[in-house]
Amino acid sequence: MSHQSRRDFLKTGALGSLLLGTGMLTGTSCAPVTQRGKAKNVIFLVSDGMSVGALTMADLVLRRRDGRPSNWIRLLEEGLVVQGNMDMASANRVVTDSAAASCSWGCGHRVNNGSVNIGVNNEIHKPILPIFRDAGRSTGLVTTAEITHATPAGFAANTESRRMGEQIAEQYLERRIDVLMGGGDRHYNPEKRSDQKDLYIAYRAGGYHVVTSKQEIGSAVLDTPFLGVFDNAHVPYTIDHIHTPELMKTVPTLAEMTDLALQKLSRNPNGFILQVEGARVDHAAHSNDPAGLIYDQIAFDDAIKIALDFTENRDDTLVIITTDHGNANPGLSSGSDSDFDKIHHFKHSAQWVAGQMGESRTISHIKEVMEEATRLHITDHEASALRDVLNGEYNHVASRRNNRSSVYGEILSNHTNITWASTSHTSDYVELASYGPGSEALEGFVINTDLFKVMVDTAGIEERFLTF
Ligand SMILES: [Zn+2]
Numbered sequence: 296m297s298h299q300s301r302r303d304f305l306k307t308g309a310l311g312s313l314l315l316g317t318g319m320l321t322g323t324s325c326a327p328v329t330q331r332g333k334a335k336n337v338i339f340l341v342s343d344g345m346s347v348g349a350l351t352m353a354d355l356v357l358r359r360r361d362g363r364p365s366n367w368i369r370l371l372e373e374g375l376v377v378q379g380n381m382d383m384a385s386a387n388r389v390v391t392d393s394a395a396a397s398c399s400w401g402c403g404h405r406v407n408n409g410s411v412n413i414g415v416n417n418e419i420h421k422p423i424l425p426i427f428r429d430a431g432r433s434t435g436l437v438t439t440a441e442i443t444h445a446t447p448a449g450f451a452a453n454t455e456s457r458r459m460g461e462q463i464a465e466q467y468l469e470r471r472i473d474v475l476m477g478g479g480d481r482h483y484n485p486e487k488r489s490d491q492k493d494l495y496i497a498y499r500a501g502g503y504h505v506v507t508s509k510q511e512i513g514s515a516v517l518d519t520p521f522l523g524v525f526d527n528a529h530v531p532y533t534i535d536h537i538h539t540p541e542l543m544k545t546v547p548t549l550a551e552m553t554d555l556a557l558q559k560l561s562r563n564p565n566g567f568i569l570q571v572e573g574a575r576v577d578h579a580a581h582s583n584d585p586a587g588l589i590y591d592q593i594a595f596d597d598a599i600k601i602a603l604d605f606t607e608n609r610d611d612t613l614v615i616i617t618t619d620h621g622n623a624n625p626g627l628s629s630g631s632d633s634d635f636d637k638i639h640h641f642k643h644s645a646q647w648v649a650g651q652m653g654e655s656r657t658i659s660h661i662k663e664v665m666e667e668a669t670r671l672h673i674t675d676h677e678a679s680a681l682r683d684v685l686n687g688e689y690n691h692v693a694s695r696r697n698n699r700s701s702v703y704g705e706i707l708s709n710h711t712n713i714t715w716a717s718t719s720h721t722s723d724y725v726e727l728a729s730y731g732p733g734s735e736a737l738e739g740f741v742i743n744t745d746l747f748k749v750m751v752d753t754a755g756i757e758e759r760f761l762t763f
Contacts, residue, residue, distance in 0.1 A: 329748075332755025333732035335566035335611040337427075338557075338602045339400070339750070342595045343393055343446055344577025344622030347726060352585075352627055352638075352713065353592035359632075360639050366599040367616060370728055376616070377734040379727035381741045383620050386415050390722045393577065394457035396619035396743065397449020398422075403747030411445070411454045411463070421763050423750060424451040424568060425470050429760040433473045433560045433567035437552045439530045439591070440574030441479030442467075442522075446619065450570045464494050468501055471520065474559050474569070476552040478526035480507065487527075498522050508545045517559050523552070532575055532644040533590040549573055550597035557605045566611070566754070571598050580622035583704025584645035585638055585713040586669070588625060606731065613733040613753050615746065621723035623715045630712035637711050643668035645703050656682045669707065677706040695719075 342349070354365040363369075370376040385395030386405040395408045402412045402420035412420045424434040436447040443452075443460035451472055452463045460482040467475055485493035495505050503520045506512055512523065525546045536542050547555075553571050560567035573595030579587030599616060606612045627635055651664045661678040665671060683689040684702045691697045695717050696705070704715045729737045733753030737746070751761070 329733040329736045329753045331752050333611075334613040334753040334755075336561070336613070337568040337750050337754055338605070338612060338614045339450075339568070339570045340573075340595070340599055340602060340614070340616045341397075341446060341570065342573040342576050342592060342618045343440070344580050344620060344720065345573075345592065345595075345618035345726075346580065346621035346624045346626075346721065346723060348624060348626035349576055349580065349588050349592050350726060352625070353589050353596060355627065355635070356589055356638060357593065357596075359636060365593070365596045366603060367596055367728065370599075370603075370616075370730070376728040376730045377738045379729075379737050379739055379741045380724040381617065381727045381743055381746075383725055383743050384722070390720050391620050392445065392457070392720065393619050394445035394449055397446045399743035400746040400750075401450040403744050403751075405744060409457050411448050411452050411457055411459075413453060413455055419453050419763065421761060422449070422451050422453065423747060424472055424570075425763075426751065426756060426760050427568045427754070428471060428473075430754075430756045431563075431565040432754070433563040433565075434471075435474030435556045435560050435567065435569040436467075436472060436477070436572075437474070437549070437556050437569065438477035438572035438574050439549050439594075440477060440572065440578075441482065441528055442475050442477035442524065443479050443482050444477070444529075444572075444574060446572045446574060447475075447477065447570060450568075461488055461490070465492075465497075468494070468498055468503075471501075473520045473567075474556045475521065476523040476525070476547075476556060477572075477574075478524065478528055478530045480524050480527045483522075483524055495522075509547045509551075510544065512547060512551075512555060517562055521555075521559060523547075523555075529575060529578065532579065532584075532587045532646060533594040534586045534641060534644050535647050537590070538642045548597065549594050550601050553598040553601045557601065561605070568750070568754070571602070573598065576618075577622050579644065580625065580715075581700065581718050582645045583623060583625075583700045583707075583715045583718055585625070585704070585707055585711060586641035587644040587646070589638060610731065613731040613750065614729060615734075615737070615750075616728040618725045620725065621721035623717050623719065624721050624723065625713060625715050628708070628712050628714045634710060634712050637669075637671065638713070640670040641668065642670070645700070648703070649699070652685070656685055658682065665706075669710075671707070671710050673706055673710070677709065681706065 354368045385391040387407040392408040398406045401422045443463040445457040452466045464482040481487040483494040485491045505522045575591045648668045658678045700718045708714045
């Protein structure tokens with residue numbers, strides 16, 4: 296069914312929504328029609344777990360603090376992108392996880408939560424990076440999570456479980472992904488891998504330039520495949536990164552990684568596909584951590600700017616900007632605007648606070664650590680709630696709120712008016728912005744699997760490359 300006829304079909308009402316509504320489709324038979332072969336390159340930018348409140352609050356902070364909008368909202372404001380909303384359900388859940396979400400874009404099928412391009416009947420779906428590679432394009436993955444994490448893996452790997460990071464790291468090498476940057480030393484380092492294999496040696500033997508710190512990036516040769524691993528697991532939250540001079544020296548920002556990836560990938564005259572993930576927006580939402588959330592969303596927005604600069608004066612690149620699911624649905628609730636502006640002065644994440652707190656749980660120590668991280672003076676009552684939840688002695692009537700993250704978020708909401716619905720993923724239809732060839736098919740209401748078709752068709756990938 297064509298995109299146009301799908302729209303007409305939807306307008307007819309009941310039957311359309313019955314077929315296309317959340318959770319009803321396991322694959323796509325209603326692919327939008329695009330300008331086939333018009334895109335040489337595809338840049339796919341995903342802010343993981345970004346509820347619309349995260350997008351809004353990052354934009355508000357930039358406007359109120361720096362006097363400018365975010366790049367994402369500016370694109371909307373100036374009418375430079377096609378805007379859509381997308382249903383991200385997986386094969387077995389209305390509320391997806393990041394693996395199934397990324398696979399829906401990366402192979403064009405809805406799979407069960409947690410699996411990586413393995414179908415509901417154990418079909419092995421070829422992911423989009425190997426597809427583009429076989430068609431002569433260059434391929435890249437950049438993330439602030441472990442490079443083997445669910446979202447990048449969904450574009451390049453096939454595993455029963457997203458938790459198989461060691462195998463995913465091996466598959467990236469076998470599949471010759473040209474550019475890989477993020478965290479995840481524990482899946483490469485022989486001292487940390489369960490099989491003691493040294494994947495750094497294996498990658499070097501395979502012709503990769505391997506770096507493990509930002510200082511080494513300068514020596515990168517643009518024409519060789521590249522692996523950059525900058526942390527044991529995920530790279531630091533932006534709020535910790537920018538307030539820790541040592542980390543600023545050793546770990547690149549998402550924008551810096553994106554810039555290097557584009558420099559390298561764009562040397563292929565046949566074109567490329569690059570996925571860029573702002574991963575820790577999701578982690579901060581799980582932690583009800585407002586500064587973790589907002590500053591990582593701003594770091595993601597800086598990566599959008601790199602893509603905008605790359606595509607300036609060119610019309611051969613499809614750029615997709617989206618998220619894979621809502622998370623915790625944060626928002627600025629009503630109150631004094633000056634309370635919200637307190638977020639400008641935060642210095643550290645909830646994760647940093649947890650690390651500093653250690654086993655010492657006196658009220659005065661908790662208040663000190665909170666003040667160092669947030670510049671806020673929390674009350675004795677608030678500090679004792681945090682102590683109690685850490686000691687397992689807290690009992691909220693809502694079982695979802697009976698955890699450290701919720702209590703942390705609630706304390707900060709007393710001071711900033713930033714509130715949270717939960718500590719987990721949500722079903723919200725997600726924001727989708729796109730421009731360049733193919734984007735015309737992504738207006739209005741879109742099903743996640745449509746994006747695979749749009750990318751493959753617009754890039755003119757031949758049918759024969761779509762299977763292993
Ligand atoms: Zn998550």
